[in-house]
Amino acid sequence: MDFDDSPDEAAYRARVRDLLEQHADELLHLAPGQEGVDARRQEPEMRRTQRVLAEAGLVGVTWPREYGGQGGTLVQQAIIAQELARARVPGLINHIGIGMCGPTVIAHGSQDQRDRYLARLLRADDVWCQLFSEPASGSDLAALRTTAVRDGDEWVVNGQKVWTTLAHVADHGILLTRTDPERPKHAGLTMFVVDMHAPGVTVRPLRQMGGQADFNEVFFDDVRIPDSERLGEPGEGWRVALTTLMNERVAIGGAGGDIGLPVEALVAHARDRLPELAADRQVLARQAVGRAVVAALAARYTGYRRLTVLSQNGIPGPEASAGKLAATEAARLVSDAGVRLLGDEAVYAATSDGDDRWPRTQAWIPGIAIAGGTDQVLRNILGERVLGLPPEPRSDKTAAFSAGRPAGGRR
Ligand SMILES: Cc1cc2nc3c(=O)[nH]c(=O)nc-3n(C[C@H](O)[C@H](O)[C@H](O)COP(=O)(O)OP(=O)(O)OC[C@H]3O[C@@H](n4cnc5c(N)ncnc54)[C@H](O)[C@@H]3O)c2cc1C
Secondary structure, three states, rough: OEEEEEEEEHHHHHHHHHHHHHOOOHHHOOOOOOOOOHHHHHHHHHHHHHHHHHOOOOOOOOOOOOOOOOOOOOOOHHHHHHHHOOOOOOOOOOOHHHHHHHHHHHHOOOHHHHHHHHHHHHOOOOOEEEEEOOOOOOOOHHHHHHHEEOOEEEEEEEEEEEEEOOOOOOOOEEEEEEEEOEEOOOOOOEEHHHHHHOOOOEEEEOOOOOOOOEEEEEEEEEEEHHHHHHHHHHOOHHHHHHHHHHHHHHHHHOOOOOOOOOOHHHHHHHHHHHOOHHHHHHHHHHHHHHHHHHHHHHHHHHHHHHHHHHHHHHHOOOOOHHHHHHHHHHHHHHHHHHHEEEHHOOOOOOOOOOOOOHHHHHHHHHHOOOOOOOOHHHHHHHHHHHHOOOOOOOOOOEEEEEHHOOOOOOO
């Protein structure tokens, strides 16, 4: 692919830049040295920022116009992401809604659900979360035990989800449940849209090793969901979930966006710090920086190439897993090299109010290597579905779920 903007792309970039300048006073901006914002503390500002951007036509550009999008291209979306980063506007509060929940509602929701939810999601009138993982099912997602039992025109949900990013500020979630334990584990699942303010939903924060609490555990006690909030047919939940998961892998680094600190920040940091390191440490730090730059640029350009393929056929396939793997590995090398350049100061930086970007990012990256499919699971997907290698032995694929493990309820 050609990395320079085409004349149309350059004009689009100029328009985006112009809009960001026009609305600068209404947008949240990162302070110098600040790399992210905490939705717990700045929820109103983050919602406002997304609303302003949505009204300017800069959110969900690839979504169809009938659902509030612009019918634009992935390249335009990448241009907006680059310009937001350049203007130091932080990531959107509803990134899970835009990247994963919305596309799932578009693909599998009823017209009524699309009309009710999508425009509000883009404006962050409603924030969304993804309620898939449970204490005993993460990689093996289809082993989940949260049950939904039909009761007339409603379903009654009981169980527990965990690691639910943004559940503490969310208004809606997409919820994967077991509705038929007598069928094999992948066949007995059903997806719903759940109102996070409904009676019986309890959200408890979980603190990460980097200090922030981005995610939560969520309990469902006799939560009632109208049948009209089902996404797809009963028993079709796995197919619906695959739409979400493939979009998730593209959203996390699959399309050329850097994860964590950009490689340019590492190069600037290296220029600053290398002369101050003792000779023996300098050699190792140079090697670490070199390895990180190569990995980051390779991941970025491979992501751009994937973007081109995606622009042509639209639907992310299993190869999206390779992008997430490469971007995460690059991010790990970049943050490790950044910490190495700090030397002993990294210890103080991590615990003081100083420039703690590098140790903080280093503590955050392992989570990204787990979220949306762990490195090992993505390698399995690549082996089986891209390279056509023999699959892992799976003894529980055809038996009724109830034959293997007890179904339903909080553990
Ligand atoms: C920052 C972050 C945000 C998240 N946000 C959300 C969210 O919003 N919503 C949500 O539903 N979930 C979320 N998750 C959960 C995430 O999807 C799961 O953590 C992930 O799927 C892994 O599941 P697990 O934690 O149960 O680990 P496990 O599945 O128990 O894995 C443990 C280890 O075993 C390895 N392993 C497992 N199976 C295999 C295999 N077949 N072959 C080889 N190795 C294997 C794994 O790679 C891992 O190293 C988030 C997680 C993180 C870290």
